Amino acid sequence: MPFPPAEPVEGAEAKPLISKKKEIVLFSSTAIALYGYDQGMMSMVNTNHSYLRTMQIGETSPVVGIIVSVYYLGCAVGAVVASDWADRKGRKPSIFACLVTAIVGNLLMFVAGLGPHGSNPWGGAALACMITGRVVLGLAVGGIDATIPVYSAELSKDEARGRALAQEFQMNIFGLLMAFAINLVATSALGKDNEWAWRIPIVCMQLFPIILLSLISRLPETPRWYMSKWRKEEAKEALIKLHGEDKGRDMLQELSTAQREEDDNNEKIGYMDMLMPSGSQFHPSMVTVMGQINQALTGYGAVSVYGPQVFELLGFGVRDAEYVTLGNFISYFLFMTVAWLWIDRYGRRKLMVWGSVGLSTCFALLTVFGALSLDMPSVSRLAAEIPGSIVMFVATAIFGICWLATVWLIPTEIYPSSARAQGSAISVIVWGLANFAVTLLTPIVFNNLKYWLFLAFTVTNAFAGWWTWRAGGRSFEENQEFFNSALEEDSWVVQKVDGGKFLRMPPNSEAKGDSVEEATPLLRSRH
Structure with missing residues (x-):
């Protein structure tokens, strides 16, 4: 043997560069970044002239929104399939299958309409291939979004699970920022008429699943699943x-x-138990559904996917809007640091309610700035563009701090362990369907409502904040007590359960008004 292994020194143990727990956080963060990359990737692909010609669609065609939005339908289906696989075969096999599926979906998008010397011999088949790739990629990312939060939470013993998930979602924004930056560099270098300006950002996405597949064998399966x-x-x-x-x-x-204890209670929970009003986990499911709908109502699915077009509503030209969008995403990434510093300190509900107040205020101001820029030629555009950009940067930071990660924590904290994987899947399903509607309708709204879109988001954010505030601020145990009582009394209206006992829960003195249960690790038994 030319290079024999060194003899181990007796009594000495090689220490790894990073701990296994940090490896898990890095792996989970990179997986979550995969979802962010797709959002940033499509934002400039949608405006590439070569892409539109290859797909044989016009710039204002509703098909632009259809191509983007079918991805979210794939996410909804992928969440169900992956969570079922994760329960039956394990979290790691489910994640592995999702990563392989992501590679296939991304390759279908990359080759759609590809021909020699920029020609498109595919005809209408290019659009069919692109849509198929979007759906397949959605299956993969939906499965990852359903499985990764459960996987990382079940392997966490820290008292700050919210902080860990917020750190992972900061990587989500890194993926968004990376995709948009690659798009911008490729477009600036090659121009909007060059097909490689949109194909390069798509194929670069392969970096994420390839890295993750090379690392997954190093990670453990979750003890809870075992x-x-x-x-x-x-x-x-x-x-x-x-x-x-x-x-x-x-x-x-x-x-x-x-x-x-779970086995003794025969606590085997299916989707019917979660979605039917008579089911044992119907009420937690309604809270999960509410959280995802409210997040969609903030409008940030549209801002992430159609960032440059949003800034054009403030009067920016196409290229200037793209540069300002890049700055907005950089700010977004940096302010996510505040999210993981605050999420366990102030609690989920409080952040979401005050976040909605801030977002409603920002979008109301953006409506005014949009009107000044587009409808009042006597007013200097800079007078609207500069303050409008500042407000949009602030709104994006508020969403990242208050709404991005908090909603994804709900199913990991509100369900008993026997229903956690299905609860996470329901969360992704609702997220997928809600974002399907938002991303499908946004291009149509751009073409018809213009800056009045900001006013619509003002109203939807106000509603999201009100609905979240009405949800109550109870701990895990208080919620379980309420859910059981609501099931017995055949009502989930708080005022009607136990004579309104749950309308005003007593404050938790240890948590100074915010329940310490929000930070209780999943690995600790709640029974």
């Missing part, structure tokens, strides 16, 4: 790798006790 299948030895090995010998054995006992 225990759900009563594979106790594997659960013990995973816990010891993550937390050390002593803590690992203690946690194994907790998981074993919790799983035994």
Whole structure:
């Protein structure tokens, strides 16, 4: 052997550069970035002249929105398939399958209409291939969005689960920023009439699933899933790798006790139990649905996908709007740091309610600036563009801090462990359907309402804030008590359950008004 391995030094152990827990956070963050990359990727592809010619559609055609939005339908289906696979076969096999699917979907988008010397021998088949690729990619990303939060949460023992997820979603914005930057560089260098200005940003997306596939073998399956299948030895090995010998054995006992109680109660929960009014988990599902609908109502699905077009409503030209959008995404990424500093300190509900107040105010101001820029030629455009841009930057920061990650925490915190994977899938399904509607309608609204779109978002944000405020501020245990009582009394109206007992819950003195249960790790038994 020309290069024999070095003999190990007795008593010495090689320490890894980063811990297994940090590897899990990095892996989960990179997976979440995959979703952000797609949003940033399509924002400038939509305006590339070569792309529009290849797809044989006009710049103002509603088909532009259809190509973008069918991705979200794929996400909804992918969430169901992946969560079922994750429960039956394991979290890691489900994630692996999603990553392979992402590669296939992205390649279909890349080759759509590809021909020698820029020609398009495909005809109408190019559009069909692009739509198919979008749906397949959606299947993959929806599955990742449903499985990754459950995977990372089940492997976390920290008292700040919200902070960990917010850090992962900061990488989501990094993916968005990376895609838009690649788009902008390619377009600036090659021009909007060059097909490689839109194909290069699409194929660069392959970097994410390839890196993730190369790393997934290093990561453990979740101990909670092992225990759900009563594979106790594997659960013990995973816990010891993550937390050390002593803590690992203690946690194994907790998981074993919790799983035994679930099995004794025959707590096998299906989608009918979650979606039918008589089901045991109907009320948590309604809270999950409400959270995702409210996030869609903030309008930031449209801002992320159609960023340059949004700034054009403030009077910017096409290229200037693209540069300002890049600055907005950089600011977005940086302000996500505040999100993971605040999310466990102030609680989910409080951030969302005040975030809606801030967003409604910002969009009301943007309506005024849009009117000044587009309808009042006597007013200097700079007088609207500069303050309008500042307000849009502020609105984007508010959304990132208050709304982006908080909604995705709901299913990991409000369901019992036996329903957590399905709850995460329901969250992605509603997110997919809501964003399908938003991204489908936004181009039509651009062409007809112009800057009045901002006024529409003013109203929807106000409604989202009001609805979130009405949801109450209860801890996990208080919510479970309310859900059980509501099921018995056949009503989920707070005022009608137990004589309105749950309308005003007593404050938690330890948490100074915010429940410490919001930060309780999932690995700790709640039974």
